[in-house]
Amino acid sequence: MIHQQPNILKMLSESRFTENLNNQQLQSLCRASRVHSLPAGTILFQEGELEDEVFVISSGHVRLSMSVPGRGNVVLLTSGPGDLVGWSGLISDGRMTATAVAADDCVLVALSGKRVRELCETDPQLGYVLMIRLARVLSQRILATRLQLLDLFRPGGDSR
Amino acid sequence: MSNPWQLSSARIVEKTAETPGVATYVLQLTDDSLRRRFQFRPGQFNMLYVPGLGEAAISISGNPIQEGLIPHTIREAGNVTHAISSLSTGDTLGLRGPFGSSWPTELCEDRDVILVAGGIGLAPLRPVIFDMLSNRDRYRRCTVLMGARDPSGLLYESDYEDWKRRGVDVLVTSDRPADGWHGNVGVVTTLLDRLPLPDPASALLMTCGPEVMMWYTAQTAVARGIAEESIYVSLERNMNCAIGLCGHCQFGPHFLCKDGPVFRFDKVASILRISDL
Amino acid sequence: MNQPATSDVWYFPKDGLTELIRVLQEDGFDVIGPTVDQGAIVYASIQSAEDLPKGLTDIQEAGSYRLEKRNDESLFGYVVGPHSWKKFLFPPISVVAAADRIEGHWEFSTPEEPQRPFAFLGVRACELAAIRVQDQVFLKGPYVDPIYQRRRESAFLIAVNCTQAASTCFCTSMKTGPRCQSGYDLGLTELKDGFLLEIGSERGQQLSRSLSLRPTTAAEMAEGDLRRQQAADQIHRTLETDGLPNLLKQNLRSSHWDDVGRRCLSCTNCTMVCPTCFCSSVTEVADLNGDHINRERRWDSCFNPEFSYMHSGIARDSIPSRYRQWMTHKLSSWHDQFGTSGCVGCGRCITWCPTGIDLTVEVLAIREAAATVESVDRGTNHE
Amino acid sequence: MSGKGDTSMASNAGRPKKPRVAVFKFASCDGCQLSLLDCEDELLSVASAIEIAYFPEASSDMREGPYDVSLVEGSITTPHDVERIQFVRQQSAVVVTIGACATAGGIQSLRNWGNHEEFLKCVYASPEYISSLATSTPISAHIPVDFELRGCPINRHQLLEVIIALAAGRKPRIPNHSVCLDCKIRGTVCVEVAQGIPCLGPVTHSGCGAICPDFNRGCYGCFGPVMQANCDGLVDHYQSVGHTSEVLLPLLRNFNAAAPQFAAVSDRLSSADARESEGSQHV
Amino acid sequence: MSEERTIRVEALSRVEGEGGLYVRMAGRVIEDVKLTIYEPPRFFEAFLRGRSLEDVPDITARICGICPVAYQMSAVHALEQALNVRVTADIRRLRRLLYCGEWIESHGLHMHLLQAPDFFGAASGIELAEKFPQEIQRGLQLKKLGNDLLEILGGRAIHPINVAVGGFYRAPRIDDLQLLIPKFEWGLQAAIDATRWVAGFPFPDFSRSYEMVSLLHPDEYPMNEGVVASTAGQRIPVEDYEKEFAEHHVAHSTALHSLRTSNDACYHVGPLARVNLNRDRLSESARKVADEIRFAIPCLNPFKAIIARGLELVHAFEEGLEILKSLKILKPARMSYAYQDGEGCAATEAPRGLIYHRYQVDSKGKVGLAKIVPPTSQNQRQIEEDLREWLPRILTDDDAHTADECERLIRSYDPCISCSTHFLKLTVDRHS
Known part of the structure; x- marks a missing residue:
């Protein structure tokens, strides 16, 4: 799979999660990664399952949904190019909190959660940067969720 | 100087249902000379008047260069807009205007222009879109990011394809999950988050929607490298007189009716998140 | 309108006031002046000098106003009462527009009610300043208010210099008084037996020709100076205006607003008695069949919760937020909007607040709290 | 200008059915419903714009429900009325309470503070004759109310506005400011500041036109507490300038005594009094 | 075997307050007639106790929205007696003027909107306006003038705010009142x-032998002063009212029945009683109209109370005009007084009849005892007696028709039911 590396390198350097790392750090990450093509409609992972890999979307969109009895799979968020999905794999045992399905044909970089964690252990500086970035991803995710919760367009709410 | 309280009679020449509770009313001033003289800049509003019920400030949602026809896209919210909703083609109402500041279309030349709209907030931005479509070559990338509570709230949805065809990119999102919706889910800031921005320094962003949405849109834009000075918001308070004399629409040092509704973000950023201001 | 004062000073005896009022009436003016009603000195149409409050003074404190007898027969021996001239220039209720259903369609108009020109007798220095402030609001912006304009342009202003002050006065802090400097047609200073008269405008000059005036004596001039000085000397209340607009802007989140909010009733009194507050609302007043509608403008106040009502809710939904709006507007953002303070130091908001809230005290509290915070900050930095 | 369609702005063309209006009475003095008959100039035109389906005080023609709008006067004071108000709700698309009794319990709510034992004793002196509750409660304590019109009595112009607005399917425009603003618009000098007369005007909802201060007396709260009324602030101030609870308590316990904001502050006053007298007993 | 039959009117209409009627018959024999008053009791007397005497006019006004002035007038007169206050002649005249306003409003209402429809089979004044548009409009305008007067003099028409113990809170503005003169000239x-x-x-031919009771004053048509007079010839000082008249609690009514103490007999109060006892003191125009329409006294037909109301309406306009035309600045507007232990009573003439108040007050100005006898308590038994006689005349197999006819008779009294339930609890608990 070595031949894929220059491609992965480019994809990683374009993603907000992994941009602006030094070359050595990017190379290490590349070694922990693979390119993952996902045709439209394909399930990337399922809510409740253990998953070691986290994904950086290079192109295409992924729908994140949760299963709600009586309502089926409810789509809560669409992630797109540059976004990180399946982050649970980076910080825990990787039990997925949502189901991810490709909304269109996607290309993703799949990073091994275990390998990345090991990298972070051995290179605390990389670990620090990645964890800060992960925190940023999560904080954006929380903000977006809060804005959803506020239901700003509800009838009788703001007239806009 | 003419009396700023004087109303003119305007006839509804076309009424189009848009999203639930929202319709577009194309008005025409009944007086010929007034009709010819009427001009507005994108983002300005009129006071629409229903006798016995009062006035409501409504943004003009039409094409600034189309003479004589003044569209307003109105959501039923209070007594006046409710009364307007019961009117039909041929009915008349009172009109004063146009009032207020406008979107800085004159600053957009040769820049990437991003419009971020929430719900009916697209209506005050539509004149800018008309301007982009007419003068597409004057601008670089033109993008409309449109969010709504659910897909049924996507204003002017039937026009999106036409806009795209004519070079204005339109990305839409539904705030909430919706059955049968295969488009993007999530608030509109998430669209801005991942919008390719090769040259953020040249970008100019205009946003209109709920105040909280605009604030976080601006925050996201700044995080993406767009300068506060290149972000414009359209604020809302209750405009009563529209001429800066009644005090209702004050927001910090500003009278929204005459200093606004459109503000450069950096001029209002310091007071936007002070509660109950 | 009003020209700058000339240096001529004239004298007329007390009964010359009767002549002045008569001349004004003959010129078609509705003469408005101070008169006693409901236990206070109010402004109303007067027919003669007999209607003026004779030998009375006002004792004012925060939240309290009492009329008391003087030991002389002064006609202007008091300061300002619950009314201000704004009720004539910017009436509490006026019709800004009308709609008539004629043969099934609506016609819109802006009716002009006939209004006799006003002559205001007894305008104090702070009130001249207040009129200047409202001129700025109603006449100098992108839109001119026609109702104010009509009334203002025809009004004849006879100023009277204060010869005493109330405990609530702080015009010296606001640099608006007590001496009437300009903006009047005629300016008076009441002496024991007569009046000094200064001419402030071309119109004043013209009118003065119909009056029996004589040049003043040095003794009269000295008496005038003494009396005016007396007023200045009696003003002890102060409002520190240095850096005030910014101070308030920087303290929008001060906890002091909550403190005032516990005492403030949000009752609107301060805004109603304020000679510069100009907030209003337009409401629809229909006749029986709904065929004629007057769009009536009524005084309103930023203290009313619904004043900031939007479909999404009330913007200023608490008493502290409304008090903050009023004070920051008056003392801070007014500068941004109109290039001047909105406060002229007349003290009405202090006297007529039912719970005696005193803006000079509240400003001081915010200033001191801010200074404490700053010094604490500095302290931390030094450590 | 064309005439077509213009009339639809203010008339209810396109609403073929006149709204059916009913007037119901509970414990009250009848003054509020009389306000409708006091609209002498408008009565006949109002009567032609609506169907007066049930209004016993004015008409023997009492038609059965359902009604589009029911105006409800009076408070709930008997077990029978507790049930009757449910019936009114079932029969009515819109329920509007009119007056202090219906919106706050009225003057008869003073029984809510009465010596309960004494009160029961007097009721049971002839229990077979009467049934009456120990409390007088507003309509909203029993059923959902769509609109509350304040006043003891209500303002007839406001009543007309409510009827016309509801007939046109819009929200009634009832000003919601303090009595003080009306005083100032009238040019009335503040009786509290200029004469030291305790006045509830600053915390009382407008509607009467600020008549009491114009008649040289303090407001006694006929229209109940204004929105966000700072009753504590007012009472604290009055106490600080020497008005005792002997004056303030009855002022607050008038025709809107049981309105929550007035009741809260009057309860605070009376419990402070009770603590004080307890304290003095210990001395 | 005679057939048992009951007629019920669940809710009397075009009367103030809520009452019903219950009639039980065996065949054509009337076994029971009850004017049932189920208006909930509101316990005014209980919460007047301990209140400042200054609060009494405001609180008692709330007993009745139709005749608040009657309550205010009786209350202030009784309290002034307790305080030993004598008001000036000018205050007295303005009080009469205020009372004229209430009579005009109340009589205008009852004549046109409540009673008149009965004579033409109409359900309401509004319906009657189809047949008599001008008359009803005129009636409404008459009524309105009463309200206008109440508003200028009293602050508002319902529950006026200007009536004070000792006079008025504020002297009326003469300019405002004088604006009424041309209107009252039209009104007269x-x-x-x-x-x-x-x-x-078309009046039914129905007369009764009543004892009628009203105030009687040597110089004026009675409103707020006089002795209690009876058509039986008695002249009773108001102080002795409670010796001669007493209230009884009956099972079917939340109102009390007032009866003569001497024989437990009922009596009749109201405009008919007033006109019968005071015809000569009606204003000149009213006397002239009475002559013109041949209104003979004594008039004992209860339905003709509507004419008595008309005569009093004329009187109220004429007297009102006279007062309006001779207004002087009222000074003082209110007499000063000192609190003292005392007791006072007063009777005045409410539009629908005599109303009696008695109060005890203490040296701190607090009310100790309050007793209020409204007109409807006094007429209630009389109405039942009338019905016993009226029923056989109008009885048909059609219960609805019978009920209508009964209601007609009740309505002619203009009963004020809210008033009559002012206080249920005067009896046992307090004195036992």
Whole structure:
């Protein structure tokens, strides 16, 4: 799979999660990664399952949904190019909190959660940067969720 | 100087249902000379008047260069807009205007222009879109990011394809999950988050929607490298007189009716998140 | 309108006031002046000098106003009462527009009610300043208010210099008084037996020709100076205006607003008695069949919760937020909007607040709290 | 200008059915419903714009429900009325309470503070004759109310506005400011500041036109507490300038005594009094 | 075997307050007639105790929205007696003027909107306006003038705010009152026309032998002063009212029945009683109209109370005009007084009849005892007695028709039911 590396390198350097790392750090990450093509409609992972890999979307969109009895799979968020999905794999045992399905044909970089964690252990500086970035991803995710919760367009709410 | 309280009679020449509770009313001033003289800049509003019920400030949602026809896209919210909703083609109402500041279309030349709209907030931005479509070559990338509570709230949805065809990119999102919706889910800031921005320094962003949405849109834009000075918001308070004399629409040092509704973000950023201001 | 004062000073005896009022009436003016009603000195149409409050003074404190007898027969021996001239220039209720259903369609108009020109007798220095402030609001912006304009342009202003002050006065802090400097047609200073008269405008000059005036004596001039000085000397209340607009802007989140909010009733009194507050609302007043509608403008106040009502809710939904709006507007953002303070130091908001809230005290509290915070900050930095 | 369609702005063309209006009475003095008959100039035109389906005080023609709008006067004071108000709700698309009794319990709510034992004793002196509750409660304590019109009595112009607005399917425009603003618009000098007369005007909802201060007396709260009324602030101030609870308590316990904001502050006053007298007993 | 039959009117209409009627018959024999008053009791007397005496006019006004002035007048007169306050002649005149306003409003209402429809089979004044548009409009305008007067003098028409113990809170502005003069001149003429109109109504031939009771004053038509007079010839000082008249609690009513103490007999109060006892003291125009329409006294037909109301309407306009035309600045507007232990009683004439108040007050100005006897308590038994006689005349197999006819008779009294339930609890608990 070595031949894929220059491609992965480019994809990683374009993603907000992994941009602006030094070359050595990017190379290490590349070694922990693979390119993952996902045709439209394909399930990337399922809510409740253990998953070691986290994904950086290079192109295409992924729908994140949760299963709600009586309502089926409810789509809560669409992630797109540059976004990180399946982050649970980076910080825990990787039990997925949502189901991810490709909304269109996607290309993703799949990073091994275990390998990345090991990298972070051995290179605390990389670990620090990645964890800060992960925190940023999560904080954006929380903000977006809060804005959803506020239901700003509800009838009788703001007239806009 | 003419009396700023004087109303003119305007006839509804076309009424189009848009999203639930929202319709577009194309008005025409009944007086010929007034009709010819009427001009507005994108983002300005009129006071629409229903006798016995009062006035409501409504943004003009039409094409600034189309003479004589003044569209307003109105959501039923209070007594006046409710009364307007019961009117039909041929009915008349009172009109004063146009009032207020406008979107800085004159600053957009040769820049990437991003419009971020929430719900009916697209209506005050539509004149800018008309301007982009007419003068597409004057601008670089033109993008409309449109969010709504659910897909049924996507204003002017039937026009999106036409806009795209004519070079204005339109990305839409539904705030909430919706059955049968295969488009993007999530608030509109998430669209801005991942919008390719090769040259953020040249970008100019205009946003209109709920105040909280605009604030976080601006925050996201700044995080993406767009300068506060290149972000414009359209604020809302209750405009009563529209001429800066009644005090209702004050927001910090500003009278929204005459200093606004459109503000450069950096001029209002310091007071936007002070509660109950 | 009003020209700058000339240096001529004239004298007329007390009964010359009767002549002045008569001349004004003959010129078609509705003469408005101070008169006693409901236990206070109010402004109303007067027919003669007999209607003026004779030998009375006002004792004012925060939240309290009492009329008391003087030991002389002064006609202007008091300061300002619950009314201000704004009720004539910017009436509490006026019709800004009308709609008539004629043969099934609506016609819109802006009716002009006939209004006799006003002559205001007894305008104090702070009130001249207040009129200047409202001129700025109603006449100098992108839109001119026609109702104010009509009334203002025809009004004849006879100023009277204060010869005493109330405990609530702080015009010296606001640099608006007590001496009437300009903006009047005629300016008076009441002496024991007569009046000094200064001419402030071309119109004043013209009118003065119909009056029996004589040049003043040095003794009269000295008496005038003494009396005016007396007023200045009696003003002890102060409002520190240095850096005030910014101070308030920087303290929008001060906890002091909550403190005032516990005492403030949000009752609107301060805004109603304020000679510069100009907030209003337009409401629809229909006749029986709904065929004629007057769009009536009524005084309103930023203290009313619904004043900031939007479909999404009330913007200023608490008493502290409304008090903050009023004070920051008056003392801070007014500068941004109109290039001047909105406060002229007349003290009405202090006297007529039912719970005696005193803006000079509240400003001081915010200033001191801010200074404490700053010094604490500095302290931390030094450590 | 064309005439077509213009009339639809203010008339209810396109609403073929006149709204059916009913007037119901509970414990009250009848003054509020009389306000409708006091609209002498408008009565006949109002009567032609609506169907007066049930209004016993004015008409023997009492038609059965359902009604589009029911105006409800009076408070709930008997077990029978507790049930009757449910019936009114079932029969009515819109329920509007009119007056202090219906919106706050009225003057008869003073029984809510009465010596309960004494009160029961007097009721049971002839229990077979009467049934009456120990409390007088507003309509909203029993059923959902769509609109509350304040006043003891209500303002007839406001009543007309409510009827016309509801007939046109819009929200009634009832000003919601303090009595003080009306005083100032009238040019009335503040009786509290200029004469030291305790006045509830600053915390009382407008509607009467600020008549009491114009008649040289303090407001006694006929229209109940204004929105966000700072009753504590007012009472604290009055106490600080020497008005005792002997004056303030009855002022607050008038025709809107049981309105929550007035009741809260009057309860605070009376419990402070009770603590004080307890304290003095210990001395 | 005779057939048992009951007629019920669940809710009397076009009366103030809520009451019903219950009639039980065996065949054509009337076994029971009850004017049932189920208006909930509101316990005014209980919460007047301990209140400042200054609060009494405001609180008692709330007993009745139709005749608040009657309550205020009786209350202030009784309290002034307890305080030993004598008001000036000018205050007295303005109080009469205020009372004129209430009579005009109340009589205008009852004549045109409540009673007149009965003579033409209409359900309401609004319906009657289809047949008599001008007359009803005129009636409404007459009524409105009463309200206008109440508003200028009292602050508002319902529950006026200007009535004070000792006089008025504020002297009326003479300019405002004088604006009413031309309107009252129209009103006087219109009231005469209205009286002529009602005098021509088709009255049933029904007379009773009543004892009628009203105030009697040597110099004036009685409103707020006089002795209690009876058509039986008695003249009773108001102080002795409670010796001669006493209230009884009956099972079917939340109102009390007032009866003569001497024989437990009922009696009749109201405009008919007043006119019968005071015809000579009606104003000149009212006397003239009475002559013109041949209104003979004593008039003992309860239905003709509408004519008596008309005559009093004329009187109220004429007297009102006279007072309006001779207004002087009222000074003082209010007499000063000192609190003292005392007791006072007063009777005045509410539009629908005599009303009696008695109060005990203490040296701190607090009310100790309050007793209020409204007109409807006094008429209630009389109405039942009338019905016993009226029923056989109108009884048919059609219960609805019978009920209508009964209601007609009740309505002619203009009963004020909210008033009559002012206080249920005067009896046992307090004195036992």
